[in-house]
């Protein structure tokens with residue numbers, strides 16, 4: 043009643059509770075149809091830059107509009123301009139999925155709209171974050187000495203790794219600003235987020251070393267160690283090494299145990315970027331890829347990449363949370379609450395103050411799948427990738443250009459770069475599937491990554507037929 047009165051006066055929410063219920067059901071119906079009917083959409087939209095902006099009004103509406111009109115425009119204008127990341131034949135970058143359970147969790151998070159900056163501002167968010175990340179830590183075989191927290195992306199998780207690494211070696215930074223001459227290391231195949239973190243923190247790109255890799259795209263530990271020694275001789279201060287399990291281009295795995303030994307010898311922080319491959323540690327038979335990560339100082343893995351959780355949700359584990367707290371806690375008077383040993387204030391362990399209730403969707407996903415179904419899905423993706431890699435390798439006109447340890451295949455036509463680039467463009471324009479490309483050294487290479495929970499063997503067969511058919515036309 044109150045809300046009707048308010049609405050009549052021009053104030054209050056734009057929808058009545060009944061309208062919310064009606065349109066809420068309509069949206070869920072649309073999503074249910076979308077999840078089961080995605081194969082009818084072209085994976086990539088047939089749009090030119092600016093098309094959508096030109097079609098939308100240049101000015102926001104002075105008066106509120108009806109939800110029927112808004113949903114109609116969503117269907118007719120927004121959806122055709124979407125790249126369908128949840129499509130079973132989205133194979134570009136790293137394929138991801140918003141599973142049905144994850145979507146339900148995300149909807150509730152939006153409705154609850156609770157901000158978990160401190161324990162008191164949302165005990166449920168804080169404690170569910172601790173609980174789900176404890177479960178995940180156990181599923182991944184990590185010791186419970188790791189403290190977990192959720193950030194939006196792996197880029198932000200890695201930024202926090204470098205913040206903590208710097209705090210350990212240069213605690214004066216908080217008051218005095220960062221000293222010069224700190225040096226960070228990662229392989230030349232590491233994700234750009236590591237270098238970006240160094241840029242963001244004022245370390246400087248010139249003080250980030252890209253260590254060369256071996257023939258299988260793994261960081262050369264001998265070159266890492268000699269570079270650290272050389273930097274020390276030059277008067278620099280090595281402070282952080284990032285090892286990657288599942289590099290972005292080729293999903294190679296750095297020798298983490300060896301790198302951990304180097305870091306131990308030189309007193310350097312070890313951060314492990316397992317943003318893509320991390321969830322595979324859930325499968326016991328794949329655990330050997332993770333040898334040594336339990337010795338890391340910090341780890342990132344992204345359930346929003348390969349754990350069927352809607353973007354965004356990145357998990358950051360850190361062995362020494364007190365270091366991050368020392369670096370970043372700064373509580374203005376309005377956020378101070380009584381100390382309680384079990385009341386964790388997550389704002390103290392990161393740059394953001396406000397925190398979405400992200401753990402809710404992870405909790406939904408972990409409970410709905412359970413460990414067994416999660417493992418089976420991951421194994422299924424790897425099986426489909428291995429099978430396709432074998433078919434590609436057996437084809438006289440194609441070659442596989444890197445090992446396929448997980449679910450990402452690097453391959454190319456035995457032809458020049460321009461022909462491969464045309465093949466990629468033709469395949470993607472057709473809308474049946476979406477691939478991306480990378481460069482391995484000088485070699486232009488196509489990439490097909492499987493990670494969507496809806497992908498079936500029939501999707502893989504259709505993808506491979508389409509690629510071959512387009513190649514024949516060239």
Ligand SMILES: Cc1ncc(COP(=O)(O)O)c(C=O)c1O
Pocket residue numbers: 136194195196197198233235286288289290315316317318344356
């Ligand atoms: C290995 C690796 N690390 C980090 C990232 C960055 O992830 P995010 O988009 O969550 O920042 C990616 C993205 O693909 C990645 O492949």
